[in-house]
Amino acid sequence: MKLTLNIWRQESQSTTGAMKNYVIDNVSEDMSFLEMLDVLNEELIEKGEDPVAFDSDCREGICGMCGLVINGQAHGPEVTTTCQLHMRSFKDGDEITIEPWRAEAFPVLKDLCTNRESLDRIIQAGGYISANTGAAPDAHANLVPKDNADRAFMGAECIGCGACVAACPNASGMLFMGAKITHLGELPQGQPERDARVVSMVDQHDAEGFGGCTNLGECSRACPKGIPLNVISQMNRDLLRAKSHGK
């Protein structure tokens, strides 16, 4: 396949970037999207040009490190992570626009790499449980009904890639937050800190400069793990409950 790539190039956080055009030939449809970029980078390095910086780590769709907006869609046209997107989803002669996640809370570090520490700080604000360290307790010491365990696991599937923020017209981080709050809120271990968790996380979210949710569902459609919109409603309910408890 021969492709035309429009890629966002930005030297550093303090400089302004611009789209730049590249033509790449001999792309196999069996390549992953990131392998296609690897090939482009090898060509750029041979020519003595600066390779395109992008984030990736596990390349098996479980770590949440990669993430590109491809033709206006977070992680591209399939419901998966960028690393698990393959070139068979594109046609010979296609023009592909590749941009970083765009949100004030995710400043661009270089080219397609963004700083997503704001998500880490939201987790640090309350996305944890307190537990005694040492010998692990018996797995069946706390009984959890199957439905609750399933819903907790659904929330726990979030890999923190930030596609929800990238896809949201308001650059809101509420699907990410809702997933964690639902995950911990469905389990007995999450109950002691349940009220404080939602209050602190929402405060941190707003302080990081994310926008508010308008219940459109773009986040859920872009989520590579298919996390449903109802986790946001769960978070809203938890916050109202915490406020009614005077938190």
Place this chain on the structure above:
Amino acid sequence: MHADIVGRASDYLPNVTCNITFVATSTVSSTTRNGPSTIALKSLMAITGLIFIGFVLAHMYGNLKIFAGEAAFNEYAEHLRELGEPLLPHEGMLWILRIVLILALVGHAYSAFALWSRASNARKSRYAVTKAAKSMFVSKAMRWGGVALLLFIVFHILHFTTNTIQVNGDYDNPADRLVSSFELWWVVLIYLFAVAALGMHLLHGVWAAGMTLGLNTSAKAAERLRIAAILVAVVTVVGYILPPLAILFGIIP
């Protein structure tokens, strides 16, 4: 506070000559937020929105009185002014309701503009390519449609409440005012557009209010909420377009 491990790899591994700086954890920056949380604003929007839904349905019931005849319509209008008498003065209850609605309008518009501004500050650099997502239309319909409804409300009050704008002569009773106005096709057209905007606003608004108030926590609840939104929107649109159309086509003389 978190104990941070900050340093160079060579501090810990003397034989390694690399120069990688690593930070195990970054501490939580102190939270400084201006004003109420986004969810508090959303809740204000949802609760004031529910007040408007109640008002819109009650107003629709009053409009439909025109089908029971001019006398019934005028009596209903007069009754609204006598509501609560003799405990309340004449028009007392009407003014209480008007004040509640004005406060709700201020709250609804304030939270809308505050959230709108926060959302545009959250993404200052725009995407070069945006996939025309279906939800973008709904989103624009909520914000610009809301502004359109606000302008319509001003026009509507000047038209029927204060009688400042007289489109087809001066009449002193409400039924005559209604019938004379909707005999003009362009007045009907303005109201049809406004009702369409209201219908779209409700279709997303009912759903969003339910989401914000924590009523959607399962697939089944989502289904119920969607049905409720469609029901409220359809009932409102049909209930509001019937009187003007009936007048325009001469069904109501």
